Amino acid sequence: MKQYLLGVDIGGTAIKIGKFDLFGELLEKWDIPTDRSDHGSRILKDIYEAVSARVSWDEVKGVGFGVPGPVTDNVALTCVNLGWGIVDVPATFRQFMTYEDVLVRASNDANVAATGEVFRGAAVGKKNVVMFTLGTGVGGGVVVDGKLVDGKNGAAGELGHLVIDFTHKILCKCGKHGCLETVSSATGIVNLARIHLQSSSVASPLRSMTDFSAKRVLDLAKAGDVIALAAVDDAADYLGRAIAGVLLSLNPEVVLIGGGVSHAGPFFLDKVAAKAQEYSSPFAKDTPILGATLGNDAGMFGAAYLVR
Amino acid sequence: MKQYLLGVDIGGTAIKIGKFDLFGELLEKWDIPTDRSDHGSRILKDIYEAVSARVSWDEVKGVGFGVPGPVTDNVALTCVNLGWGIVDVPATFRQFMTYEDVLVRASNDANVAATGEVFRGAAVGKKNVVMFTLGTGVGGGVVVDGKLVDGKNGAAGELGHLVIDFTHKILCKCGKHGCLETVSSATGIVNLARIHLQSSSVASPLRSMTDFSAKRVLDLAKAGDVIALAAVDDAADYLGRAIAGVLLSLNPEVVLIGGGVSHAGPFFLDKVAAKAQEYSSPFAKDTPILGATLGNDAGMFGAAYLVR
Numbered sequence: 001m002k003q004y005l006l007g008v009d010i011g012g013t014a015i016k017i018g019k020f021d022l023f024g025e026l027l028e029k030w031d032i033p034t035d036r037s038d039h040g041s042r043i044l045k046d047i048y049e050a051v052s053a054r055v056s057w058d059e060v061k062g063v064g065f066g067v068p069g070p071v072t073d074n075v076a077l078t079c080v081n082l083g084w085g086i087v088d089v090p091a092t093f094r095q096f097m098t099y100e101d102v103l104v105r106a107s108n109d110a111n112v113a114a115t116g117e118v119f120r121g122a123a124v125g126k127k128n129v130v131m132f133t134l135g136t137g138v139g140g141g142v143v144v145d146g147k148l149v150d151g152k153n154g155a156a157g158e159l160g161h162l163v164i165d166f167t168h169k170i171l172c173k174c175g176k177h178g179c180l181e182t183v184s185s186a187t188g189i190v191n192l193a194r195i196h197l198q199s200s201s202v203a204s205p206l207r208s209m210t211d212f213s214a215k216r217v218l219d220l221a222k223a224g225d226v227i228a229l230a231a232v233d234d235a236a237d238y239l240g241r242a243i244a245g246v247l248l249s250l251n252p253e254v255v256l257i258g259g260g261v262s263h264a265g266p267f268f269l270d271k272v273a274a275k276a277q278e279y280s281s282p283f284a285k286d287t288p289i290l291g292a293t294l295g296n297d298a299g300m301f302g303a304a305y306l307v308r
Numbered sequence: 309m310k311q312y313l314l315g316v317d318i319g320g321t322a323i324k325i326g327k328f329d330l331f332g333e334l335l336e337k338w339d340i341p342t343d344r345s346d347h348g349s350r351i352l353k354d355i356y357e358a359v360s361a362r363v364s365w366d367e368v369k370g371v372g373f374g375v376p377g378p379v380t381d382n383v384a385l386t387c388v389n390l391g392w393g394i395v396d397v398p399a400t401f402r403q404f405m406t407y408e409d410v411l412v413r414a415s416n417d418a419n420v421a422a423t424g425e426v427f428r429g430a431a432v433g434k435k436n437v438v439m440f441t442l443g444t445g446v447g448g449g450v451v452v453d454g455k456l457v458d459g460k461n462g463a464a465g466e467l468g469h470l471v472i473d474f475t476h477k478i479l480c481k482c483g484k485h486g487c488l489e490t491v492s493s494a495t496g497i498v499n500l501a502r503i504h505l506q507s508s509s510v511a512s513p514l515r516s517m518t519d520f521s522a523k524r525v526l527d528l529a530k531a532g533d534v535i536a537l538a539a540v541d542d543a544a545d546y547l548g549r550a551i552a553g554v555l556l557s558l559n560p561e562v563v564l565i566g567g568g569v570s571h572a573g574p575f576f577l578d579k580v581a582a583k584a585q586e587y588s589s590p591f592a593k594d595t596p597i598l599g600a601t602l603g604n605d606a607g608m609f610g611a612a613y614l615v616r
Contacts, residue, residue, distance in 0.1 A: 128459070144457060155555070241471065246557055251458075281483065281484060284459070
C-alpha cells in the first residue's frame with residue numbers, strides 16, 4: 001500500500017532525505033554525503049540505494065527532489081555545485097528505481113522551500129504564496145493556485161536578483177548592481193553596516209570589530225546601536241521594495257520570510273511589512289508577512305509536496 | 309446545443325459584447341451604453357436583455373465579464389466608474405438569466421486582456437504570460453498555467469503601480485511616487501518629455517507646442533529629436549525595470565505590451581527588451597517581448613476565455 005512520500009533535498013555537500021506520510025508528517029530523516037565525482041553521476045543512484053535500505057518502494061507514492069539549479073518540467077538544466085549539466089531527473093532515477101507506479105518529480109531547491117511551508121509550515125492551507133529565503137544569498141519561491149511556478153527556463157523565484165536600487169554600487173555575483181541579495185541577505189546586512197560605518201563617524205561597537213556577522217548587526221540594532229539600526233532599516237526597506245513588486249504582480253495570500261535573517265523575528269519583519277505596505281499602497285493591502293517555520297527542512301518538505 | 313461563448317467588457321461609458329464560437333473566433337460584436345444611474349444597478353440586466361435580443365441562451369456555454377475594478381472569485385469588490393460597491397456578478401446575473409447550465413464568470417478588465425491575447429492574440433498556445441497595457445494609465449495581467457491570476461483582493465496584475473524609481477518626484481494618482489504608470493504610459497511619456505524640456509536647452513519642435521501627445525513624442529524620437537528620444541529611452545528603461553521584476557519572479561514564456569504606446573512598434577519594444585534583459589541578466593534570458601495584437605477587443609476576448 002502506498003503510504004509514504006519521500007522528499008530529497010540535494011545539496012553540494014550533503015543530501016537530506018525525508019520519509020513522510022501522505023499528509024506531510026515527517027516520520028524519519030537522514031543525510032548522506034554528496035558524491036560530486038564524475039560530474040555527480042552517482043548522486044541519484046546513491047539516493048536510490050540509501051532509500052532502498054530503509055523503505056520498501058512498494059509503499060512509496062512518490063519521490064520528489066529539490067536540486068540546486070534551474071529546473072523545468074523535472075529536468076535540471078545545470079547544477080554547478082553537483083557537477084551536473086542537463087539531467088532529466090525522473091528518467092535518470094528510473095534507471096535504478098524500476099517501480100513504475102512511483103511518481104518522480106524535481107524542482108529547484110530554493111523554490112521548493114515555498115511549497116514545504118505550504119505543506120506543513122507557515123502557509124498551510126494557502127494556495128498563493130511567495131517566499132523569500134534570506135541566508136548567505138537570497139532565494140525565492142512562488143506558489144500560484146497550489147502549484148510551484150518553475151518558469152520557462154527554471155528561473156522563476158529568482159527573487160534574490162530583483163534589482164531594488166538602480167543607483168546602488170554593490171556588485172552582485174550575478175554581474176548586476178543593486179540586486180536584493182547584495183543588501184537583504186546575511187551578507188547584505190554586513191555590506192550595509194560597513195557602508196554606514198564608512199559614511200558616518202557615529203560611535204558603534206562594530207567599529208572595533210574586524211569581522212562581524214549579520215546576527216551581530218541585528219542584535220546591536222535591537223539594542224539601539226545607531227549604525228546597526230541604519231543598516232537593518234535599509235535592509236528592511238530594500239526587502240520591502242521587492243515584496244511590494246510581488247504584491248502588485250500576484251497579490252498572494254501571504255509572504256513568507258525564511259533563512260537565518262528571519263530569526264531576528266518581529267523586530268525585522270515588522271519593519272519589512274511597513275515598507276512593503278508603503279511601496280504597494282493602496283493595492284494589495286494587509287498581506288501578512290510571516291516568518292517561515294520549517295527552517296532547513298523546508299526543502300525536504302517541499303520536495304515531498306511535489307509528489308503528494 | 310452549446311456553441312457560443314459571450315465576452316462582455318464593461319466600461320464606464322460603453323459595454324462591449326462579443327459572441328464567439330467555442331474556439332474563440334469572434335462572430336459578432338456590438339456595444340450598448342453603460343447606465344450608471346442607481347449605482348449601476350441596471351447594468352447587468354441591460355446586458356442580459358441586449359444578449360437575449362440576439363442570441364438564444366440555450367446555445368450559450370458561458371458568459372464572461374471584464375469589469376473595471378478588483379475582482380476575486382467572480383465578486384467585484386468596487387467599481388467606481390460603474391457606481392458599484394460589492395457585486396457578486398454570477399449571483400446577480402442569474403437573477404435575470406435563469407439558464408443554470410450557462411457558466412458565468414468575472415474578472416478585472418485589465419487582467420482579462422492578457423487572457424484575451426492567450427485565447428486569440430499574440431500569446432496563443434502560451435500558458436505563462438504577463439501583459440502590460442500602456443494607455444492613459446498602465447494596466448496589467450498575469451497568466452500562470454493557463455489561468456488568470458486575480459489575487460487575494462483582486463489586486464494581482466496592478467503592474468502600473470510597481471515602483472520603478474525610488475527617487476522620482478512624479479506623484480501617481482494612487483498616492484505614491486515613482487509608479488510605472490507615471491512614466492511609461494502615454495501620459496508618462498509626455499511627463500518625461502516635459503522634464504527633459506525643462507532640464508535641458510537643446511532645441512526641439514516640442515518647445516513651441518503648448519500641448520503634445522505621447523504619439524507626437526514617439527514620432528519625433530523616431531525622427532531623431534534629442535529631447536523626444538531621451539523621454540522615450542527613459543520610458544523604455546522604466547518599463548524594462550518592471551518587466552525584469554516579473555521575469556525574475558515568474559519567468560513567463562512571453563511578455564506582451566499592449567495599449568496605444570505599443571503602436572510605436574519595434575522602435576520602442578526593442579529598447580524595452582534590451583533593458584528588461586539588462587536588469588534580469590543572467591536569469592530569465594531571451595524572453596520575447598511582443599506587441600499585443602487584439603487592441604481594444606482584448607478584454608472581450610479575455611472575458612470569453614474565462615468561460616471557454
